[in-house]
Amino acid sequence: MMYPTACYKFQRSLTHSKMVTMYGIWCFITVLLFSPVAFSELCNPQDKKVLLQIKKDFNNPYLLASWNPNTDCCNWYCVQCHPETHRINSLVILSSVPQTNLSGPIPPSVGDLPFLETLQFHKLPKLTGPIQPTIAKLTKLKEIYISWTNVSGPVPDFLARLTNLQFLDLSFNNLSGPIPSSLSQLSNLVSLRLDRNRLTGPIPESFGSFKKPGPSLWLSHNQLSGPIPASLANIDPQRIDFSRNKLEGDASVLFGRNKTTQIVDVSRNSLAFDLSKVEFPTSLISLDLNHNQITGSIPVGLTAVDFLQGFNVSYNRLCGEIPQGGRLQKFDVYSYFHNKCLCGSPLTSCK
Known part of the structure; x- marks a missing residue:
């Protein structure tokens, strides 16, 4: 001293x-x-009460050990207060340790933090049960990340009420059932991640009515079936990943000369269409069509895609010579092999 x-x-x-x-x-x-008593507490008393209830509902896990009722909750781990109003605007509970003792369902009391803009539960393998309905009360939410958990049940229709949402990430969970068509009502959405779940049924036709350009769509590693909706020709998302599903039919609606999409992955489905008739945007950075039933030839237009860094059309039914020029010869044989009668560099000569 x-x-x-x-x-x-x-x-x-x-x-x-x-x-x-x-x-x-x-x-x-x-x-x-x-002295700690010299500083007045900034945290709103009602917010503090709710947070302590959340901690109690999670059976007081070590992850929330800093949530001490005798300290200012604006200084607690996983919590952030607005700099002016001092209301809780961010609750981010995540763990880098798989053995975390935080377990159980999402507490209903989460819905009693009315100024939340960010809500995240990440890498919590013992988080179970459905997505909590009281989340629908959090109308100021801009970001929801519930990922790498064991949350189950459907993707809730009530999420469409959260009209300020910009990022919705429900990836790497055990969600099942169909994708609600009402999600297209989220006019501010920038990114929608539903990948790595057990979702079934079609991609909603309503997704073509997203406000342009439309959110990046991550729907891979599910059990989605049926055709890719023709309405998706109306949107221009930066990224589309529909890989590893059971989709059928024509994927050409995802492309177009005037689009600005950068990444498209529809690999490992049952898609069947004539590739030679497709016009690709010059903005493409990565295109993966492998393991489908695509016919026709590789269009010459792909030689004009100057920034193509990833390309794979293997395991399809393509024929004809690989066009010379652009970046198409930069990719190795594995990007082209196992097609019906495709030839030319980097494959064997067509002669």
Whole structure:
């Protein structure tokens, strides 16, 4: 402790008549500066009460050990307060340790933090049960990330009420059932991730009515079936990943000369269409069509895609010579092999 020493040095510089008074003032200020009671609590009392209820509902896990009722909840781990209103606007509970003891369903009390803009539960393998219906009350939410958990049940229709949502990530869970068509009502959505679940049924036709350009769509590693909706020709998302499903028919609606899509992966489905008739956007960075039933030839237009970094059309029914030029010869044989009668560099000569 340095406080007595500091007070002693200070008192030597004063006359005896002022020493006692100033000594007391100095030491009183020092105590105030270093005492936790010197700072008023910023956290809203109701928000604090809700957070403590969430901790209790999770059976007081070690992950939330900093949630001490005797401290300011704006300083707690996983929590963020708005700098002006001091209301809780972010709740981000995640773990880098697989053995975390946080378990059980999402507490209903989560819905009692009305100023939340970000809600995240990530890498919590013992988080179970359905997505909590009280989340529908959080109308200020801009971001929901519930990923790498064991949350199950359907993708809830009530999420469409959260019209301020920009990012909805429900990937790497055990969600099942169909994708609600009502999600297309989220006009501010930038990214929709439903990949790595057990979803079934078709891609909703309503997804073509997303406000342009439309959100990036990550629907891979599910059990989705049926055709890719023709309505998707109306949107222009930055990224589309429909890989590893049971989709059938024509995927050419995803492309177009005037689109600005950068990444398309529809690999490992049962898609069947004539590739030679497709016009591709020059904005493409990656195109993966492998393991389908695609026919025709590789269109010459792909040689005009200057920034193509990833390309795979293997395991299809393509024929004809691989067009010369652009970046098509930059890819190895594995990007082209196992086709019906495709030839030319980097495959064997067509002669």
